[in-house]
Amino acid sequence: MTDQPVTVLGIDIGGTKMAAAIVAADGEILTKDRIATPPGDADQVFAALGELIARVKGDTEPAAVGIGSAGPLDQEHGLVSPVNIAGWRNFPLVDRVRALVGDVPVRLGVDGHCFALGEFWTGAGRDVGSLLGIVVSTGVGAGIVVDGRPLLGQSGNAAHLGHVVVDLDGEACACGSYGCVETYASGPRMVARAKRRGWRSTEDVDAAVLSADAAAGDEIALSVFDDGAQALAAGIVATAVTVDLTTVVIGGGVAKAGPVLFDPVQRWVKRLAQLPFVADLTVQPAQLDNAGLIGAARLGWDLLPAATPSESALR
Template sequence: MSHDTAVARETVLGIDIGGTKMAAALVSADGTILTGDRIPTPSGGADEVFAALGGLIDRVRGDASPLAVGIGSAGPLDQQHGLVSPVNIPGWRNFPLGDRVRALSGDVPVALGLDGHCFALGEFWSGAGRGAHTLLGIVVSTGVGGGLVVDGKPLLGQSGNAAHIGHVVIDQAGEACACGSYGCVEAYASGPRMVARAQRSGWRTGEDVDAEVLAADAAAGDEFALAAFDDGAQALAAGIVATAVTVDLTTVVIGGGVAKAGPVLFDPVQAWVKRLAQLPFVTDLTVVPAQLDNAGLLGAAHQAWATLR
């Protein structure tokens, strides 16, 4: 037996699935990525999307025989039955992802979780949340997702959809949210919603711009861009503090595309958290940027290792 084969036997396969990209990697027990690759998420029907994922899995796996597979997917999902219906992958509705991946992987254990949960687990395992007891991970991009790690374990809830912090209602008279409710965190803090608010106030009206442009203008001191980030930060802080007083948090890690804005997001978030977190047990809440580019992938792998313990 070659040394490589021996190493390969001590791996799991981590898979991270979103509307923009799919990634997969072989991951060792200490969280080292041994081989990995990613592809754009194809549009098309259920089987077309899965065929692309299957090709990615085959390339990454090579001759290795992973002991288990962990999948982090955009939601919502039905964890009990292994079904996914990602909002941003229209071809998959109640798609039996767990069973289809198990059939490809030689009938090893398959753990399926929300991408937000996997992000939080990855940062907890080997990123900005290392050493934390209880952690909230938030992904701020086209939506606002999240995951909780409590006492070192992911808090999944009865359906596997816990910690949807983007849909904590923070303003009962607030703006309509895509989920059908009103005044959700996501309605103020997602990238597209911050851009829309800034444009309504007079920033770059009529231009086709995104949150990256908004962040650059905010960093350059544009008052409309700064105001939009402040509104988004206040909403995030309200959701963070609501979660903190509920589960007695110590650490919050924020990642996702919008978090790359840096201080224009984190400075007002930290200021609003300080203002809103007044009870003694949440006054020391730490809010930090994510450290990993592949937290979701590592969190998915962490789930796979957990099935073997």
């Protein structure tokens, strides 16, 4: 027997970074670390993840593991094929992690779902029953929590709000469709659109520069943010009227633009949300720096029997 408190290992995997943490029953991160996602083949990438897990875990024996990963993924079989990790295609992530950690329950989820779950558990949504969480960054990801549980869908890929079509005559999207929310609201697509309109067209700049110029009153930058906000609001309202929720939390790098993004999003949401049951739809910034990591751990906690100390943390 061990005197260690019951804990869960949370893992957050993306195209640019990998993070892991030991998380307590109340959502507190006890130890954590992160690394840049390395290049290389499947085994080289996983070897780096394995070293990260070993450092974070130390002598701890987590009772379960929750993994949030960029998708697409095959939740039933524990496979991942992240678009931005070329070495992983139908990679058996769940089995490989279980082999490292031991014979404990392991649950895999989309990183956007984990972001929403983290904010629901200990962040901006901790006082509500349901929410839509959105990450606006190099892409637009999302997750939905309904009555305290993540809405995963048949394949585990539900809530791909970034690929809701909001413009039938819109630009081509990387997913193969066109006019998706992501083509208007993601950081790189907003920068590209602004450059086509003459904003810093010869400079190597990113969405942070675009948001700074918008905050300073640059007309092109403001116009592009308004376009992105309108698309984002359309996706938000479409989701809200489908799922029947009123709380939206937005995080990610582009969300750091603050009022430059949130003011037009709120204005467009108010304009588009006309049905009575979404009239009080609210949009607010994320509160957590590690929402995806905490949400991944929550996936693990949800695997444990109610008799564990996690019971008080789960609604």
